[in-house]
Amino acid sequence: MQPGIITQRIAFAMMLKSRLRILLLFPALSLLILSACNRDPATSWQGYAEGEYVYVAAQRSGRLLEMAVRKGETVNAGTPLFRLDPEPEATAVAEAQQRLEQAGFRRDDLGSGERPSEIAALQAQREQARVARDLAQKELIRQESLFAENVTSRELLDRSRAAAQQTAAVVAELDARLTTARLGGRIGQRQALSAEAAALGEALRQAEWHLSQKSPTAPQSGLVFDTLFEVGELIPSGTPVVILLPETGRKARFYVPEPQLAGLHPGDKVMLRFDGGELPATISFISPQAEYTPPVIYSSDTRSKLVYLVEARPDPAGAARLKPGQPLEVTPQ
Structure with missing residues (x-):
C-alpha cells in the first residue's frame, strides 16, 4: 500500500469519528430542548456514550505477515495483535x-x-x-x-x-x-x-527490544474496534494497525444548562439510563466553556440557553455495556 493511501485511510477514519461527534451533538441538543418542554429540566440531561480508542502501531516498519485478531473480537492485555517481518531486526x-x-x-x-x-x-x-x-x-x-x-x-x-x-x-x-x-x-x-x-x-x-516491536501486544483488555491493514501490506513505522476500545475506555458526554451547572461538581454521582438498562457513573470533567453560544449579548434572559459539556465515567464493572454513540439520559443521584 502506498504511503499516500495509508495517510488517506487514517485521515478518513479520523474524519468519520469527528463527524460522528457532530451528528451526535445535534440530537443531544434537540433532545435537551424537547426535555425542557416535557419535563422538569432539573431531573435529567441528554447525552451519548463515547469511546476512547487506543491506536496500536509498530515502532519499526515491515511487511505484515500475520493479523492475529479480528474486528469485533475481545482480547486480554498482552494478547498478540499482529506480526511484521522480523528482518533485519532478527539478524x-x-x-x-x-x-x-x-x-x-x-x-x-x-x-x-x-x-x-x-x-x-x-x-x-x-x-x-x-x-x-x-x-x-x-x-x-x-x-x-x-x-x-x-x-x-x-x-x-x-x-x-x-x-x-x-x-x-x-x-x-x-x-x-x-x-x-x-x-x-x-x-x-x-x-x-x-x-x-x-x-x-x-x-x-x-x-531484542527492536525485534519485539515487530510483534505488538494489546496494552490493555478491550474490544478490537477495527483493523486497518491486510496481510502482505507494507506498514510504515508508527502507523496504527489495530484500533482497540478498552473496557474502561467508555464515558458519557451530556449537556447541562447554565442555571443547573452550579449544582454539579467533579466526583458527583449520576445515573446513566439507556435502552435496556442503567449504570451508575461519576462526573470526571465539567467544561469551562459553553458548547453552544447564542449570537446575542449575555443577559439574565439569554444565559439559560447556554449548555456546558459534562463527562462522567461509569463504574468499571459495567462500562462495557455502553456502546459508542449510544443515546443516554443522565439523572443526578
Whole structure:
C-alpha cells in the first residue's frame, strides 16, 4: 500500500469519528430542548456514550505477515495483535549475541593466564637455570678456597663470582616470568574487556527490544474496534494497525444548562439510563466553556440557553455495556 493511501485511510477514519461527534451533538441538543418542554429540566440531561480508542502501531516498519485478531473480537492485555517481518531486526539480534560471546571469551582467556604448555616451558627453563646456579655457586666456593691457598689466580675467582651472580639473576628472572604468566592479563585490560562486554550486553537488549516491536501486544483488555491493514501490506513505522476500545475506555458526554451547572461538581454521582438498562457513573470533567453560544449579548434572559459539556465515567464493572454513540439520559443521584 502506498504511503499516500495509508495517510488517506487514517485521515478518513479520523474524519468519520469527528463527524460522528457532530451528528451526535445535534440530537443531544434537540433532545435537551424537547426535555425542557416535557419535563422538569432539573431531573435529567441528554447525552451519548463515547469511546476512547487506543491506536496500536509498530515502532519499526515491515511487511505484515500475520493479523492475529479480528474486528469485533475481545482480547486480554498482552494478547498478540499482529506480526511484521522480523528482518533485519532478527539478524541484528543474532549478531549482537555473537559479539557478546566473543567479548566473554576474550575476557575469560585474558583472566586465565598463559596456556599450560607455555607455563610448562617456563618451568623447565627455570629448572635448568637453578641447576646452572647451583653449579656456579659450588665453583665459586671451590675457587675461593683455592685462592686462599694461593693455588688459583684472582681472575679465575672473579669469573666464578660473576658466573654465580649471573645464574642467580637468570633464576630470579624466570621466577618472575612464571608468576606473571599465572596471573593473566593486567587489571586495566580485564576492566576494559568487562566494560566492553557490558556495552555489548546493552546493545543486545536494544536489538531484542527492536525485534519485539515487530510483534505488538494489546496494552490493555478491550474490544478490537477495527483493523486497518491486510496481510502482505507494507506498514510504515508508527502507523496504527489495530484500533482497540478498552473496557474502561467508555464515558458519557451530556449537556447541562447554565442555571443547573452550579449544582454539579467533579466526583458527583449520576445515573446513566439507556435502552435496556442503567449504570451508575461519576462526573470526571465539567467544561469551562459553553458548547453552544447564542449570537446575542449575555443577559439574565439569554444565559439559560447556554449548555456546558459534562463527562462522567461509569463504574468499571459495567462500562462495557455502553456502546459508542449510544443515546443516554443522565439523572443526578
